[in-house]
Amino acid sequence: METAYLQSFLLVVECGSMSEAARRLDLTPAAVAQQIRTLERELKAPLLARAGRTVQPTEAGHQLVQRARGVLREVSDIKALLGSEAAGGELQIGTINTALHSVLPDILAHFVKAHPGVKVFLQSGATATLHKAVQQGELDAAVCLYPNFALSKTFGWSLLREEPLVLLAPSRLARRDPHELLRTSPLIRYDRNLGGGKQADRYLRTAGIVPQERFELSSLLAIAMMVNRGLGVSIVPDIASPLLDGLLVAKIALPLGSEARRFGILWLRSSPRLRLIQGLVASANAVTSPVPARS
Template structure:
């Protein structure tokens, strides 16, 4: 039954049996068979099928909510200390948060809650947002999406990170428009929320570009600029106290735009004590960092 319940969560998240199967390593036929067994055990249908989509019906949504609680309890089995079940906090985080504030916040949590367990899942902001929405993780530290969150999800802003134009240290000039127009451009991947912000900015400014590379990882972009591959528009993260010696940053002035980094989660009342504590510890770590100019 646990296997079928985990598959149900995947189907609810992905929207089709085929996509759920791709996500969890099963064929579409195997997913369909598991869902048929689950519905037979429960005695009622869970889906309204329309074409290839698998939409949960009213009972399906109720079962999904109960399933998420059951799977959390199941994950806690065997994690007892002195007869008290350990609390598990599942958090997703984009790479820049994992490298900066998250380790210190986790260390503080484990000092204050020695009996709890934590699990960190890496990923892109969109993937992690979907996991919070599906109830697979408690919270996620992500870039704020360019659309409204579902009504049952909450957003806690951690930092506003300004975008800068970074150029090789020995590149002459401080006119960012001229540099973007004349130098090779290393683009922040458009599949990410931050990359979409860069793309919207460039389209708004109508700047001619000579694109040479498109990369998702911010550290890789900075290193490419340091190696004189081109110039790039990147956010100055909360942990970015200084740029590498081979790079210099140029302020965009009145055209500066920002990416918001924050935690997406359900209501505070639905979070466990350790999860609520971790949220506060992460916020405290970010507040202690001031981005350099």
């Protein structure tokens, strides 16, 4: 069975259109239709059915969709292990939203320049979800926070950045005492389900501050924009994002010490794509403050 035909089938299902899939593959619709008919003959089952102007998978087609992605992934793993992807290959990378809005675009720009033939697929999520996906082989690597437990020796980890907590406040309040601002201004909370939000909550408790809560959300950039609009203040990790440039927001150091949020790249040391992962880590260290990798 031609794996290229399986890829065409999956693309047709994704597009809902044979002509659109053909356009993306730079083939004629007749060529794509021929590939699908070949698959149907080999599998002895109809895979697609017309529904108005679109095509949808049949019951057999749905079953093939579930299996085909895994088959293609296994084939790609075999190629990577045998070294036949020296000029190309693919990486499935998970990322927390903060990295997407800060260092990851620069890391990827460096990486694709060094590895122009590599396809990169990105998936965003929380650290716990990404850690599990890397562990189960669903992701090759993740740009995420260091988990709140010790990593086993099966994982590699490269620290990219440490971010202490700071108080975000409107620029006009930059010279005010941070604890006074936290007691007297509305608080825009960083989501307490996330690592940085939990750290901020611990800081408030340690400082004995009962804030006037106004909002609670998970986007650091949205928090910064709300602070910029004068809607309140917030305790957040000190992220480095170009998207904050131009906002009238001050980062004020906090009087009490606090643990820094640590994020970096996580991967399995036994990954068949280790060569590409190491390239990603090298690119990350080239565009951030280099920190030695632990693997």
